[in-house]
Amino acid sequence: MNANPDTILAVAGLTLARGPRHRPEILVDDLSLTIQAGEMLALVGESGSGKSLSAAAVFGLLPAGVRRIAGSIRLQGQELTGRSERALRAIRGRAMGLVFQNPLTALNPSLSVQAQIAEVYRVHRQGSRTAARARASALLAEVGLQDLSGPRDHYPHQLSGGMRQRAMIAMALACDPPLLVADEPTTALDVLVQAQILALLARLQRERGLAILFITHDLRLAARTADRLLVLYAGAIMEEGAVADVFEAPRHPYTKALKAAIPPLPATSQRLFEIPGLPPPPGPPPSGCRFAPRCGHVRPDCRDAVPPLRGAPARFACFHPCQDQ
Amino acid sequence: MMRVLAQRLATSALSLVLLVTMVFFMIYATPGGPAYSILGVHASPLAVAALDRQMGLEHPLWQQYLTWWIHLLHGNLGYSFTQHAPVIDLMGSYLHNTLLLDAVAAGLAITLSIALGLLQGATAGRGLGRVIGAWQIVTYSLPSFFVGTVLILVFAADLGWLPPGGIRGSTGGPGFAADLWRHLLLPAVTLALPLTAGLSRYFGQQVRHEYREDYVRAARARGLAPLRIALAHVLRNAVRPLVTVIGLSVPALFVGGVLTESVFNYPGLGWLLWRSALEQDYPTVTALVLLIGLLTILGNLLADIINSLLDVQVRYD
Numbered sequence: 001m002n003a004n005p006d007t008i009l010a011v012a013g014l015t016l017a018r019g020p021r022h023r024p025e026i027l028v029d030d031l032s033l034t035i036q037a038g039e040m041l042a043l044v045g046e047s048g049s050g051k052s053l054s055a056a057a058v059f060g061l062l063p064a065g066v067r068r069i070a071g072s073i074r075l076q077g078q079e080l081t082g083r084s085e086r087a088l089r090a091i092r093g094r095a096m097g098l099v100f101q102n103p104l105t106a107l108n109p110s111l112s113v114q115a116q117i118a119e120v121y122r123v124h125r126q127g128s129r130t131a132a133r134a135r136a137s138a139l140l141a142e143v144g145l146q147d148l149s150g151p152r153d154h155y156p157h158q159l160s161g162g163m164r165q166r167a168m169i170a171m172a173l174a175c176d177p178p179l180l181v182a183d184e185p186t187t188a189l190d191v192l193v194q195a196q197i198l199a200l201l202a203r204l205q206r207e208r209g210l211a212i213l214f215i216t217h218d219l220r221l222a223a224r225t226a227d228r229l230l231v232l233y234a235g236a237i238m239e240e241g242a243v244a245d246v247f248e249a250p251r252h253p254y255t256k257a258l259k260a261a262i263p264p265l266p267a268t269s270q271r272l273f274e275i276p277g278l279p280p281p282p283g284p285p286p287s288g289c290r291f292a293p294r295c296g297h298v299r300p301d302c303r304d305a306v307p308p309l310r311g312a313p314a315r316f317a318c319f320h321p322c323q324d325q
Numbered sequence: 326m327m328r329v330l331a332q333r334l335a336t337s338a339l340s341l342v343l344l345v346t347m348v349f350f351m352i353y354a355t356p357g358g359p360a361y362s363i364l365g366v367h368a369s370p371l372a373v374a375a376l377d378r379q380m381g382l383e384h385p386l387w388q389q390y391l392t393w394w395i396h397l398l399h400g401n402l403g404y405s406f407t408q409h410a411p412v413i414d415l416m417g418s419y420l421h422n423t424l425l426l427d428a429v430a431a432g433l434a435i436t437l438s439i440a441l442g443l444l445q446g447a448t449a450g451r452g453l454g455r456v457i458g459a460w461q462i463v464t465y466s467l468p469s470f471f472v473g474t475v476l477i478l479v480f481a482a483d484l485g486w487l488p489p490g491g492i493r494g495s496t497g498g499p500g501f502a503a504d505l506w507r508h509l510l511l512p513a514v515t516l517a518l519p520l521t522a523g524l525s526r527y528f529g530q531q532v533r534h535e536y537r538e539d540y541v542r543a544a545r546a547r548g549l550a551p552l553r554i555a556l557a558h559v560l561r562n563a564v565r566p567l568v569t570v571i572g573l574s575v576p577a578l579f580v581g582g583v584l585t586e587s588v589f590n591y592p593g594l595g596w597l598l599w600r601s602a603l604e605q606d607y608p609t610v611t612a613l614v615l616l617i618g619l620l621t622i623l624g625n626l627l628a629d630i631i632n633s634l635l636d637v638q639v640r641y642d
Contacts, residue, residue: 059546093548105539110561119557120547171547 007077008178008211009035009058009096014071016053016062016235018282025282027066028054029236037178040205040212042222044258045232046279051215054232055181058213059098060088076178094124097172101184103164104156112153113167114140120174139170143200162193166200173204180204181213186221198225219258223247231255234279234290241314251314251321254291289318297322329633337626344618349393352611353386365605402615403608407601412612416594422492423593426586427578429509430516435571437517438524439564443555445525446532446563457529465522469581473515473588480511487511490590512589516581520574527570531563538562565632572628576621 014031017024028050035041043051056062058073060080073080075095080088092098100106108116117139118132127135137149143166148154156164165185172180182201186194202225204210216222222229222243229246231238231254239252250256260273277294288303289295295302299320309315355361360376361368377383381392396402402412441457448454481489492508493501535541536559544554582595590596594613601609 061542061545089548089550091548092546098543098546100539100543102539106543108540108544108558108562110565111558119549123547123549123553168543174547 004036006037007034008037008075009033009213010072010074011054011058012072012074014054014057014073015069016050016057016066017069018066024069027235027282028057031071031232031235031237033230033240035179035211035213037211038205038209039228040201040214040226041228041230042214042216042226043230043232044216044219044222046217048234048279048282049232050235051217051232052183055098055183055213055215058181059092059096060085061092090124093120093172093177094175095177096179096181097169097174097177099165099168099172099180099182099185102188103161103168104188106168107156107164109156112155113148113159113164113171114153117167117171117174120171124175135174136170139173140167142173143167143170143204144196145170160193161189162196165189165193165197169197169200169204173208173210176208178209179211179213181215183215184217185214187216187218194221201225219247219255220262231258235282236290237309237315237317238291239314239316239318240309241311241316245314251311251316252291252318253295253297253322255316256322257294257296330630333626333629337622340622341619344615344622345394345397346390348611348615348618349390351614352607353389355607397615402612405601405606405609407604407606408609412608415597415609416612416616419592419594419597422591423579423582423586423595426509426512426516426591426593427575427582429513430520431571431574431578433513434517434520434524434574437521438528438567439560441521441525442528442532442563443560445529446534446536446559447551447555449529449533449536454529457525461522461526464518465526467518469515469519469584470588472518473512473585476511476515477588490588492592508591512585512591515588516578516585519581520578524567524570524574528563528567531566532559535559535563568631569628572624572626572631575624575627576617579617579620 011034012032014028015026016028017026019025031050031054033041033043043054045051053062053066056066057068058075058080060083062068068081071081075091080091083091107113111119114133114136117136118129121127121132121135122129125132140146141149145163145166148159148163148167156167159167169180169182169185180201185201186197189197198221201212201214205212212226214222214226219229219231226243228240228242230240231246231252233254238254239246239250246255247259250259254275257273257275261275263272264270275294280290280293288305289298289307292298292302297320302319307317307319309317311321360373360380360382364372364376381389384392400413402416404410405412405415408415441461445454445457448457477489480487487507487510490508490512493504541554541559544558549558579595582593583598584595585591586593586595587599594616598610598613600606601613
């Protein structure tokens, strides 16, 4: 795993579960991924597919009742699992930043954004108040909020949604972490602001050589922004590879169905495609492919064994992959 | 801001007028009339008629009502027949003691409530949170005459560490402040205990609510330590509604003082109310009821003003 010194994040065999130990409900099953410096990996999946939970696991902030039963998480070669809470605290915010879906609720309403950015810097770098304040100003300017980089304080409610998300990104970058995790960073924003935030992330990725884990349910957005895609379904990887392979020529029927479900632009009066059925509820792992009950190409052997991830460079977990159309 | 303030002031003024009017009719409605209740059940009709005339009760109702207002505005709260002094003077000589005791008790209660509430909110659903919750119910339910008596028995009678009551020992001079503190401690604790139970429970709920907010999760993801999250983030947001509740507790503190001051024989307004009620000193009781009403109105007004100031600070800073 450590062969490449540019590997920022390497998750291997991550398995998350809740419920009783003898009969656990598997929420994320054997997730492996790597992100290089200067690369953006999009984790794509429906609600409940385990994307945000995986991000929480990277930060060591799993919700109560959810536990990691297997797997390793390495940040710049350092193993994060099994570390004390204290050790993890020193890493969170300093070596990895997290951006949330709703920038209004993720900002403390009664502290100025400047103070909240400066706080991260002071906590991790033990800098002086003035140094932290100067750092906050520089970061705000870097994320395109030059107007807020003066000496005046600005509170979250004085900012627009897009400005708030920019401030959140500045906060996540306060200590120049090599890794940024953006959990649905544009879902709460309107389309124009969405594009601006994605452009900002792409610029930071390029200029800072930042590794970005971009979590989204929107395949089109992921394909437009990221370098590589990882498609999750019911907690397991369905397909993974470069955008050019996975999005342009999906091999897995699920990815293909997701792509078909993207509403066409410009809008037509045709009925939109939807994947029939619902994702399975978390429970004991099914025998066979998880997607089989909803799959349009299902064959009898799909229900007998779990298809392993195969293929190169793009990998997919399907016995009967779609051929290039 | 000014508009809100003007609105609040107008509401308070209206409440005040209603309060004074209600108290007036309360006296008027005493069974047998005020003179009868002052002089007692066995008073002769002649004596009642004489007192009626002396108190102006033979005039029509509207005239009495006006006179009531004029007297109030001139600071004339009537004359205490049992203490042989104008009620206003009587109140003046006890007021500062009550203010001192209530301030100490309120300071104690607020400090304890913030500490307990933060702990309770941060440990909600776990052992410590449950222990604090049980403690709140017990201390809220214990009557102050019981708590006061137990404290006197333990700390004054058995251990002899603190005086059992009163406000100062026989010695004056150099050790005056220390002596005053020793006298204040037990009644202040007695008064603060139920107030702390209510305030900390309310504050604990606020803290618990804040802990579920996204910004707390975000703060954790930035590697901030739990203590820092509690003090620099959660406290700031949870404390604002507490201001209102503290404002509303001012009259409760005063009313609680009636029993506490009596148990500790502490010469304050509560003690005066207790004595006056026992001795059927109606003018004094009436004046103190008016004062409690006034405190309620002022507490509300103060809470509103502080809250709008806090709000403005965030909004227009």
